[in-house]
Amino acid sequence: MTIYSTLLAEKFQKLHPKLQHRYELPLNQTFHAEGVMHQIQNGSKLLSSFYHIVAKANFLFPESGENVPFSIANRCRINKDEEAEVFWERTFYFPKVIRKFNAKMTIDLEKQIVKDYLGDVPFFYSDLLFDVTKEGFLLITSGTQKVVMGKMEIPIPNMFKGRVTVLEGYDEVKGVYTIHVSIYNDLIGRIMMYAGEFTESDF
Template sequence: MSGDPQQPVPAERLSPYETVWRGIPDTLHSRLRDYCGAIPPGHHGYGHGVFQRVGTPRRWLWPFLWLFGRPDVVFPGWHQNVPFTVINRPACSPSGAAAVAASRTFRFTSGDRTMVDAITAESAPIGLVDYLGAHRRVRASLEASVVDGSMHLDSTVVALRIGRRWLTLPQVLSPHVTLVERFDDVVGLQRVAMTLTAPLIGTVYEYAGSFSYGLREGDGSA
């Protein structure tokens, strides 16, 4: 695959995407290549924008989403035009691999809620793995691809942590996550769309919006 760095980069400085792709593909939009690249030491990624929609209009699902919302994974309700911020910080997985810890704060009219996750690259077999929630009790293996300059992430395996063990959900019960990141040259903003579907039910949760993004100095805690 083209797009490999010309100079070798120490493994600890590679982003999870660079690790899996063995470099950032040339076919990825230039602004997304920056987004998927490693965050330099002493910096964090900061974005702000608006989600046009968040949640699900299917009210009967809200109680179930509330159970998952408590560990900061998804939130019940059907919300529109929600301002949000995202902060990406460099981190390490338990195995020492490079990771990106993200916090997305949704400015709901009822108050702020924050979704947290950490995405890393596992080595056996190599691939992206997203640990969801404040306590990392949900794990999704992801397949990454580039389509028309945009990045597509599709979940392949979902597991739940029970005590110290991970329980892999069978495909007939497992939810499926699809996320698309693309850059809109017309408006100069990055666009993101995520859908969570479940067997026999269909779409149970989604969000879609646009935002500006760049690197800033510091750890983003201020």
């Protein structure tokens, strides 16, 4: 049982079989995949400085584009707190620059959430709620969010939150995983959106 199958419990079996395979993630094994993001869009120009700052920590980034080559690696490991943790490494190959969007995830079974720390030097945290749609897709939405400053975690007021929605599925006709990610704020609109498809690789 890995963190996602443990959290979803009986719902895990309702995922499309390919998504069950993708999210099994046995300890110390890595799921590698490659594909293309058909569309990547960032948000308001007011966020330009913010994007450039957080890109240095492999979080968000300022570039937008179409048909951008993409790779992903997920690895389950035991962290310094002796918890099972999944490291996410998403890499976007823009024509002039390579950008990464990394994260570390653990679970809180009491609260029934995934704890998501974003960036290589985490300064942003989000609760994530995992669910399975009737089609067998994985639906992820965000809850509480915090700014991380060392050992301090400061809650972000609702009006400043980036509402996250992720829908991941499997297209049996094309034989590809599908992904759509939206990060949206009620005040300034879109913060980041990307959508595309990928297939498992041997790296």
